[in-house]
Each structure stands twice: as C-alpha cells, then as structure tokens.
Amino acid sequence: MEIHVRRGDTLWYYSQLFDIPLVLIVDSNPEINPNVLDQGQAIQIPGFTVTTRMIQKGDSFWKLASARRLSVDALLLLNPNVNPNQLQIGQKVRIPTRVTWLIVNGKQPYDFQRMTNDMNRLLAVYPFMRRREAGKSVLGLPLYDLRIGKSNRKVQVNASFHANEWITTPILMRFLNEYLLSLTNYFAIKGVTTLPLYGRTQLSAVPMVDPDGVNLVLNGPPASVKEEVIAINKGSTDFSGWKANIRGVDLNKQFPANWEFEAKRKPKAPASRDFPGDAPLSEPESKAMANLVRQESFARLLALHTQGEEFYWGYEGLEPPESETLANQFARVSGYEAVRYVDSHSGYKDWFIQEFRRPGFTIELGQGQNPLPITQFDEIYEAASGMLISSLI
CATH class of the missing domain: 3.40.630.10 (Zn peptidases)
Structure with a gap:
C-alpha cells in the first residue's frame, strides 16, 4: 500500500498507526532515508492493500475506522483531499485494508x-x-x-x-x-x-x-523444441514421467560429487529422467x-x-x-x-x-x-x- 508523507510524519509513526513492525517498513523502502522524510514522498506500507468504499448514509471516518480497528488518522492519510466533516453519500474514499488472507493457492496445476x-x-x-x-x-x-x-x-x-x-x-x-x-x-x-x-x-x-x-509436464512441449522432446520421450506425448530439464538432463545428477561414478550407471544419452549430462x-x-x-x-x-x-x-x-x-x-x-x-x-x-x-x-x-x-x-x-x-x- 502506498501512502504519501505529510509534514511531521515518521516511519516510526506509520509503524504505530498501522501496527506493522518498523523493520518491515524500513526494509520495504530501501531507497528512503528513514531519518529524513520529505513531504509528499511515497512510502510503501507492507501487509496492507487499499479498497474503495462509497459513502453510505450514517458513515463517518470514526465509524469506518472503528469497524476496521484503525485510527481515524489512517483514513485521513489515505484521503488527504477529503473533508471528514462533509462526507456525501456516494462519495468514494480509500480504505487501508490489512491483508489477513493467503494469496497463494497451491491446490492447482502450478506452472x-x-x-x-x-x-x-x-x-x-x-x-x-x-x-x-x-x-x-x-x-x-x-x-x-x-x-x-x-x-x-x-x-x-x-x-x-x-x-x-x-x-x-x-x-x-x-x-x-x-x-x-x-x-x-x-x-x-x-x-x-x-x-x-x-x-x-x-x-x-x-x-x-x-x-x-515443469511447463513441459503441465502444458506440453513448446513449438520450438517439440520434435526434440518427443524424440527424447521415445515418441510419446505423455510427459507426466518427465523429470529432466528441456534437454533431457537430470538436473539433480549434475553436480561434481562422484559424478563420474553416477554417470557410469545412468543413461548415456538425453532421457526423460536420470541422464546426468x-x-x-x-x-x-x-x-x-x-x-x-x-x-x-x-x-x-x-x-x-x-x-x-x-x-x-x-x-x-x-x-x-x-x-x-x-x-x-x-x-x-x-x-x-x-x-x-x-x-x-x-x-x-x-x-x-x-x-x-x-x-x-x-x-x-x-x-x-x-x-x-x-x-x-x-x-x-x-x-x-x-x-x-x-x-x-
């Protein structure tokens, strides 16, 4: 979430305002001098995203902040041009939203x-x-x-x-x-x-x-190497058993730790698995x-x-x-x-x-x-x- 520095703001204050460890804010802004912030400077606040809300009847910054366990100043920071005392129905305001959910969904083919x-x-x-x-x-x-x-x-x-x-x-x-x-x-x-x-x-x-x-196993061969990989796979277009890289070399048999010994007992040419190169x-x-x-x-x-x-x-x-x-x-x-x-x-x-x-x-x-x-x-x-x-x- 990006915010912009106001006069007198500090990274320590943002840490308190959003309840985010200071070290994470500092490390999210590696180009920033944490001791000297300039007014208007863009700052990244980790662990948050921004959502937009349309003001409804009865809304106030205090109610919106309280419902999200935020300080009113967090809303003021994200809405510098909004007068909190003159909110109008239908007006759009930016709401800082703490991310409490997982982004990665690994339960699917993952290329x-x-x-x-x-x-x-x-x-x-x-x-x-x-x-x-x-x-x-x-x-x-x-x-x-x-x-x-x-x-x-x-x-x-x-x-x-x-x-x-x-x-x-x-x-x-x-x-x-x-x-x-x-x-x-x-x-x-x-x-x-x-x-x-x-x-x-x-x-x-x-x-x-x-x-x-991985892309070969999940998506099939790309056109640029289709003939080569099908040939290595002994004519089959089923690549579910393929362990190697795209050239038919087993990457986990490639390291100089008794490689010569392993090479003697493994395939001698590119294959879907076990060829050490x-x-x-x-x-x-x-x-x-x-x-x-x-x-x-x-x-x-x-x-x-x-x-x-x-x-x-x-x-x-x-x-x-x-x-x-x-x-x-x-x-x-x-x-x-x-x-x-x-x-x-x-x-x-x-x-x-x-x-x-x-x-x-x-x-x-x-x-x-x-x-x-x-x-x-x-x-x-x-x-x-x-x-x-x-x-x-």
Missing part, C-alpha cells in the same frame, strides 16, 4: 506463469521481500531467488529440481506466503514466533529450478544453482523433492555433527523418516555437503507415484512447513 503471477502479488503486498535472478533456464526463463530477512546467516531452500515433482513449488510458495503473513500479523508458525527469525536468518528461496521442465554442470540451471551457493555463505540447504515421506541428510561421512541434530528435529516435526545415507551421488545436497561441510537435506515430500496428486497438498504442506520453519531457527 511457471502461475508461480510468477503469485510472486508478483506477494511482492506488491510485502515489498520487504526481495527478488533477484539466480540464472536462466535453457529456454531463457528466470530462476527466481526470493529473499526474506537481512541477516548474514543465510538458509537456502529450493523446489522443482525435477519437472514432474512440480507440487514442491506451490508448497514452497505457500510457505513463503504464510511466513510473510505471520510477520505482518504477529502470529506464530508451528509455535515459532517469526519476527525474531526475520532479524536472525535470511531465507533464500528458489521455488522453481526447472521451469522449462555429458559433464558436471553442463546445464544453465545447474550452473546457476552452483553459482548461487558459491556466491553466498549458506548455513544450510534444503532441496524439496517427491516422494517417500523421508529425507536424506548425510553424504560420504562429510556432514557436520549439526546435521544429525537438525535431522532429529525435522523428523520430530514432520513424522518423516531421517535417512543418513542412500546409494546416490552427484545431487545438489551431496555437493553442498562435500564442498562446504554444512548441513544439507534432500526432502522427499508425500507418498505415491510422481507427479503426486494435488489432493495430497494439505498433508504434504503440514509436514513441509514444520521442517521449513525449523530450518530458519
């Missing part, structure tokens, strides 16, 4: 465009969240990296490394929405008060690592995710996959003691089985543990055959949200 639309809506209401590009896909779609918090202690979470595991994207987007909502409305998630986490931990979320692949980090998506980790000092990493209701937390004995503590916590809040080692290499979390000796987790959400039915969404989210909020503590 790149739907994710982007939800992301834009979240950024409009919660401008203290920041968006950057970690890289681009083969077909040029951005790999968005969303950031919440400003601490140097950073946690990385990603989803949809595998195309037909796309349900992990709306799960992560729903969590981001709930986290943002909790910060502006002062409620806890799984018993965890979130505002202290905002100052303690910076969350980096890449909700869709393989946007080309001709070399490690040959794909733009895997390069982008590797560069993201190299550029940032992440304290821990969570990769959301499906399925199995278990998670893997070790690699070659290189995981630190902290990993076991976190694994026990994740198992407790999710009911999932904690598995230390599994016969697999060259995954993102494998490489992260190998290179940085920090906790990394591959979390297999849900149960069944990929792509999991959207009817599992609520059950999956219940388990995932507990692990995600615990990862930020």
